[in-house]
Amino acid sequence: MKLLEYQAKEVFRSAGILTPKEIMVMSLDDAVKAAEDVVGYPCVVKAQVPVGGRGKAGGVRLAKSKEEVANITSKILGMDIKGCTVEKVLISEAVTVSKEYYLSVVLHRGSKKPMVIISPSGGVDIEEISKTHPEMIFKEEFDMILGFKDYSLRNLYKKVFSGQGEKVSFSVFKSFLEKLIDIYFKKDATLVEINPLIIHNGQCMALDAKILLDDNGLVFHPEFSKYVNDNSDETEQEKMAREASLTYISLEGDIACMVNGAGLAMATMDTITHFGGSAANFLDIGGSSNPEKVVNALKIIASNKKVKSILINIFGGITRCDDIANGFKEGIEKVKIDLPISCRIVGTNDQEAKRIMNSIGINVSVNMDEAIQNAVKLSKDGK
Amino acid sequence: MSILVDEKSKIVVQGITGRDGLFHTEKMVQYGTNVVAGVTPGKGGQLAYNVPVFNSVEESVKATGADTSIIYVPEKFAADAIVEAADAGVKLIVCITEGIPINQMVTVQAYLKTKPDIRLIGPNCPGLISPGKCKVGILPGDIFAKGNVGVVSRSGTLTYEVVYSITSSGLGESTCVGIGGDPIIGTNFIDTLKLFNEDPQTQSIVLIGEIGGDAEEKAAEYIKKNIKKRVVGFIAGVTAPPEKRMGHAGAIISQGKGTAASKVEALEEVGVRVAKIPSQIPELLK
Numbered sequence: 001m002k003l004l005e006y007q008a009k010e011v012f013r014s015a016g017i018l019t020p021k022e023i024m025v026m027s028l029d030d031a032v033k034a035a036e037d038v039v040g041y042p043c044v045v046k047a048q049v050p051v052g053g054r055g056k057a058g059g060v061r062l063a064k065s066k067e068e069v070a071n072i073t074s075k076i077l078g079m080d081i082k083g084c085t086v087e088k089v090l091i092s093e094a095v096t097v098s099k100e101y102y103l104s105v106v107l108h109r110g111s112k113k114p115m116v117i118i119s120p121s122g123g124v125d126i127e128e129i130s131k132t133h134p135e136m137i138f139k140e141e142f143d144m145i146l147g148f149k150d151y152s153l154r155n156l157y158k159k160v161f162s163g164q165g166e167k168v169s170f171s172v173f174k175s176f177l178e179k180l181i182d183i184y185f186k187k188d189a190t191l192v193e194i195n196p197l198i199i200h201n202g203q204c205m206a207l208d209a210k211i212l213l214d215d216n217g218l219v220f221h222p223e224f225s226k227y228v229n230d231n232s233d234e235t236e237q238e239k240m241a242r243e244a245s246l247t248y249i250s251l252e253g254d255i256a257c258m259v260n261g262a263g264l265a266m267a268t269m270d271t272i273t274h275f276g277g278s279a280a281n282f283l284d285i286g287g288s289s290n291p292e293k294v295v296n297a298l299k300i301i302a303s304n305k306k307v308k309s310i311l312i313n314i315f316g317g318i319t320r321c322d323d324i325a326n327g328f329k330e331g332i333e334k335v336k337i338d339l340p341i342s343c344r345i346v347g348t349n350d351q352e353a354k355r356i357m358n359s360i361g362i363n364v365s366v367n368m369d370e371a372i373q374n375a376v377k378l379s380k381d382g383k
Numbered sequence: 384m385s386i387l388v389d390e391k392s393k394i395v396v397q398g399i400t401g402r403d404g405l406f407h408t409e410k411m412v413q414y415g416t417n418v419v420a421g422v423t424p425g426k427g428g429q430l431a432y433n434v435p436v437f438n439s440v441e442e443s444v445k446a447t448g449a450d451t452s453i454i455y456v457p458e459k460f461a462a463d464a465i466v467e468a469a470d471a472g473v474k475l476i477v478c479i480t481e482g483i484p485i486n487q488m489v490t491v492q493a494y495l496k497t498k499p500d501i502r503l504i505g506p507n508c509p510g511l512i513s514p515g516k517c518k519v520g521i522l523p524g525d526i527f528a529k530g531n532v533g534v535v536s537r538s539g540t541l542t543y544e545v546v547y548s549i550t551s552s553g554l555g556e557s558t559c560v561g562i563g564g565d566p567i568i569g570t571n572f573i574d575t576l577k578l579f580n581e582d583p584q585t586q587s588i589v590l591i592g593e594i595g596g597d598a599e600e601k602a603a604e605y606i607k608k609n610i611k612k613r614v615v616g617f618i619a620g621v622t623a624p625p626e627k628r629m630g631h632a633g634a635i636i637s638q639g640k641g642t643a644a645s646k647v648e649a650l651e652e653v654g655v656r657v658a659k660i661p662s663q664i665p666e667l668l669k
Binding site (some may be wrong): 260 | 458
């Protein structure tokens with residue numbers, strides 16, 4: 001899960017990290033009140049959305065007066081940024097900036113450790129910096145036994161802060177990094193990012209904040225559960241799936257897929273494309289043989305109006321094919337489906353599954369390619 | 384030969400009295416796997432599918448000489464179960480559990496690094512099988528046949544799909560290893576490739592990768608320098624959208640990195656035959 005800027009900054013502030021004075025608001029009146037009573041002028045009005053690119057979309061603007069705050073906030077609230085409607089804005093103190101840095105703590109899969117990435121060329125997309133100025137990006141591994149190695153961190157510090165701009169002492173810098181690492185581990189994050197980071201009165205200050213939380217760790221952090229609904233850019237189907245504990249991702253195509261296992265679900269999408277079709281979704285019904293999951297899955301894929309045909313691809317191992325077929329039969333009785341269905345089921349108890357599917361008028365193939373080619377054909381026939 | 388497990392492996396099942404643990408213990412025993420012990424704290428002294436249950440891994444190792452552990456413990460306790468197995472001196476630890484917090488695994492990996500003779504497979508994996516000898520995990524035994532193809536994969540059911548097509552084509556497998564779909568895993572592609580390269584039974588290798596991370600690119604570098612056997616590959620997720628986690632915690636194209644295209648290109652560049660769809664794999668092996 002991704003924390004919105006204002007949520008990440010709340011985490012920062014409770015860890016003792018300096019941020020500009022700021023207040024999150026959801027209405028025009030509150031925005032003006034925040035600027036007048038607390039933040040002052042100039043201030044920045046920042047859209048709070050779970051997608052990137054809000055700056056380019058006009059979702060971050062400077063306001064110098066009460067009238068400008070009102071005017072800008074009324075434009076930003078309700079604005080659409082990459083499919084997300086802006087419902088919250090952050091009214092933030094406009095801090096004087098002499099130089100912008102980039103800083104993040106991120107999981108490094110290769111070394112199996114967190115890594116600090118820092119650049120004196122902050123304020124822009126880090127991907128951009130790594131392409132245009134790779135020499136301006138510095139990395140430092142966090143050792144799980146030693147923590148940060150002082151000698152190494154000193155070298156890093158010299159490289160990053162050798163240029164112009166306000167200075168920060170090594171000890172302040174080091175303790176700042178330690179606070180970030182602390183957040184990274186204590187909150188089960190996989191990314192803690194500050195871009196831009198500035199030096200303000202000899203202290204490090206986070207002008208922006210991004211935290212990605214490990215979904216597997218959320219169970220240990222009830223303080224974030226209130227954000228789950230607000231923070232996602234999910235489609236209607238993705239939301240339904242999450243509530244039913246299914247993994248579903250909306251795609252652009254018109255062949256709905258129901259598959260067991262994430263790898264096979266991806267390979268199924270790829271094979272659909274290989275045979276000239278296009279998948280409407282990724283859907284992993286998981287390894288269990290719970291018929292209710294199949295019923296829910298069917299409801300979700302049938303609710304997507306773009307769908308022209310349905311493909312079922314089940315490789316039963318631990319999943320029992322007859323359970324899937326029973327769930328499907330139950331689903332077909334509950335959910336009215338007018339779409340053509342192509343079905344492939346092999347593995348544990350597949351003969352029984354075939355009998356059940358046949359009893360509701362669905363043919364079962366044992367061959368994945370054959371079933372997919374059929375689904376592609378069915379998706380085009382209706383056009 | 385085969386790699387990692389064979390008829391001599393002595394298996395201890397951690398979480399043997401749980402729903403999944405018990406079900407798969409039965410399947411493993413029926414396959415002919417030498418399951419010597421089970422562990423569930425507080426349930427020592429019982430029998431589970433005729434396997435003696437102990438309160439700790441240490442007790443089970445002392446009593447039975449178990450050298451391989453399989454973990455079916457829920458995600459909240461699985462990281463600790465790995466550490467317990469390592470402390471008890473189990474040499475091969477296979478963790479099936481999905482959903483262990485990533486930073487718990489970061490800590491566990493740092494700990495395991497201090498014990499270089501212990502190997503972890505997984506977590507979030509289907510386990511491994513040396514057909515006809517030993518099955519440690521949840522893979523469906525009946526789709527495998529003893530043979531000369533080594534299979535290594537980040538996936539579960541996709542592996543079964545590929546194995547099913549390999550076996551149906553008349554070939555068989557030496558060992559099939561599911562290394563897991565998490566971002567942080569114990570044994571990686573390179574570790575497994577190295578073992579397959581040294582194994583006389585294995586004549587060719589199938590590598591099944593997916594989007595996310597750069598393990599396939601690293602494997603390609605290794606193949607170029609070290610592997611003389613034929614390698615056939617498949618990468619899932621060619622059509623996956625960016626910034627979306629495709630079921631597996633590790634399967635995500637992030638900031639333009641970890642795409643299927645990059646992996647396919649890296650593998651093809653070093654001579655790996657990469658299948659466009661899973662059903663092409665047996666043909667590419669011949």
